[in-house]
Amino acid sequence: MDLTALVTGRWPYLFTIVLLLIGLYGMMVKQNLMKKVFGLNIFQGAIILFFIVHAYKHGATVPVLDDISGTDPARYVNPIPHGLMLTAIVVSVATTGVALALLIRIYRTFGTIDEKDLLVRLRDEDPQQ
Amino acid sequence: MKALALLVLGALGLVLLAAGAGLPLYGDPTAPASQHVSDDYVRGSMVDAHTPNVVTTMIADYRGFDTLGETMVVFSAGLACMLLLRMPERGRIPTLGRPKGNVITDIVTRAMIPVIQLFALYVVFHGHYSPGGGFQGGALIATTVLLARMVLGFERSQALFPTALGTPLGLAGVAIYAGVGFVALLFGGNALDYSYLPLGLPKDMLRNWGILFVEIGVAFGVMGTLVSIFDDLLTGGRRA
Numbered sequence: 286m287d288l289t290a291l292v293t294g295r296w297p298y299l300f301t302i303v304l305l306l307i308g309l310y311g312m313m314v315k316q317n318l319m320k321k322v323f324g325l326n327i328f329q330g331a332i333i334l335f336f337i338v339h340a341y342k343h344g345a346t347v348p349v350l351d352d353i354s355g356t357d358p359a360r361y362v363n364p365i366p367h368g369l370m371l372t373a374i375v376v377s378v379a380t381t382g383v384a385l386a387l388l389i390r391i392y393r394t395f396g397t398i399d400e401k402d403l404l405v406r407l408r409d410e411d412p413q414q
Numbered sequence: 415m416k417a418l419a420l421l422v423l424g425a426l427g428l429v430l431l432a433a434g435a436g437l438p439l440y441g442d443p444t445a446p447a448s449q450h451v452s453d454d455y456v457r458g459s460m461v462d463a464h465t466p467n468v469v470t471t472m473i474a475d476y477r478g479f480d481t482l483g484e485t486m487v488v489f490s491a492g493l494a495c496m497l498l499l500r501m502p503e504r505g506r507i508p509t510l511g512r513p514k515g516n517v518i519t520d521i522v523t524r525a526m527i528p529v530i531q532l533f534a535l536y537v538v539f540h541g542h543y544s545p546g547g548g549f550q551g552g553a554l555i556a557t558t559v560l561l562a563r564m565v566l567g568f569e570r571s572q573a574l575f576p577t578a579l580g581t582p583l584g585l586a587g588v589a590i591y592a593g594v595g596f597v598a599l600l601f602g603g604n605a606l607d608y609s610y611l612p613l614g615l616p617k618d619m620l621r622n623w624g625i626l627f628v629e630i631g632v633a634f635g636v637m638g639t640l641v642s643i644f645d646d647l648l649t650g651g652r653r654a
Binding site: 288290291294295296297298299302305306309310313314338339340341342343345347348349350351356357358359361363364365366367368371372374375376378379380382383385386387389390393 | 415416419420422423426427430431434435437438439440441442443445447448451452453455456457459460466467468469472473477480481484487488491492494495498499543544545547549550553636639640643644646647650651
């Protein structure tokens with residue numbers, strides 16, 4: 286593995302990788318479903334930052350055309366990842382809302398959102414009922 | 415269990431590092447993602463749609479169909495919350511929706527709400543010329559309602575924005591967006607090709623106006639849906 290190639294010219298990707306792993310860790314290890322949703326949000330943050338890092342160009346400005354830079358594409362950061370992530374953020378807010386609604390439903394039905402307790406209560410419940 | 419998870423994450427991290435070494439250099443203007451279509455968007459934005467903000471042109475015009483889908487995803491999420499939580503019986507509003515009341519927070523909130531809303535309108539309508547647009551503006555207006563819900567209380571803030579209005583407003587937003595696309599279809603263009611809107615303007619100005627209509631639709635959709643989701647979560651779906 287060429288670690289020097291990663292550290293010298295591509296160091297921002299390291300942070301997105303770390304963030305992605307933190308989010309995934311939360312989703313895999315934490316027993317509280319609420320914390321799993323937090324993990325999911327951190328994971329989404331990592332993906333969003335990954336796209337934004339991709340869009341960056343050295344010496345470029347925001348993709349709003351001005352008279353000084355004209356229409357030279359090298360003078361503006363790539364607009365496509367910014368647009369995609371703009372919608373992704375709003376969609377992630379909405380999907381987080383659905384996740385929280387599901388949590389409220391789970392709590393209402395089983396009285397807990399802890400994974401271990403939840404599995405016990407699911408097992409105790411009569412499937413024929 | 416925890417050790418296994420750490421092992422899997424370590425292996426995944428190594429794979430990601432190995433893959434990361436093959437990514438284009440940070441800030442490289444010749445990276446593959448910054449070629450072809452993105453350059454065309456930067457060159458064409460002013461010519462095609464008379465809009466300096468390339469992100470706005472891209473979201474609402476070049477990839478308008480994609481954004482219509484996104485708006486519908488947001489609205490569907492609001493519907494999903496409603497179907498999951500709402501129930502017919504009346505009940506007590508949870509503590510978060512019944513603040514004790516404090517003169518300072520009340521007055522500051524009520525003074526700030528119109529200012530934030532004015533800024534939100536600026537963000538929506540100035541989205542062609544500065545960073546902004548329907549998503550951001552809609553989310554900003556929604557935050558004012560959320561602020562009122564949390565500081566002034568669920569019942570007092572109904573006068574600002576009734577809970578029953580959230581979902582219809584979200585639907586209206588999606589309908590405005592899809593409606594603009596459909597009008598273009600009726601007048602002989604492709605769906606969402608705003609240059610066929612019957613307004614009697616040059617093609618680039620028509621697309622400029624089409625973007626504005628669509629952004630207003632997005633703002634309504636995002637605002638109504640976010641408030642609807644928040645209200646469902648706050649009340650647990652009970653009627654006040």
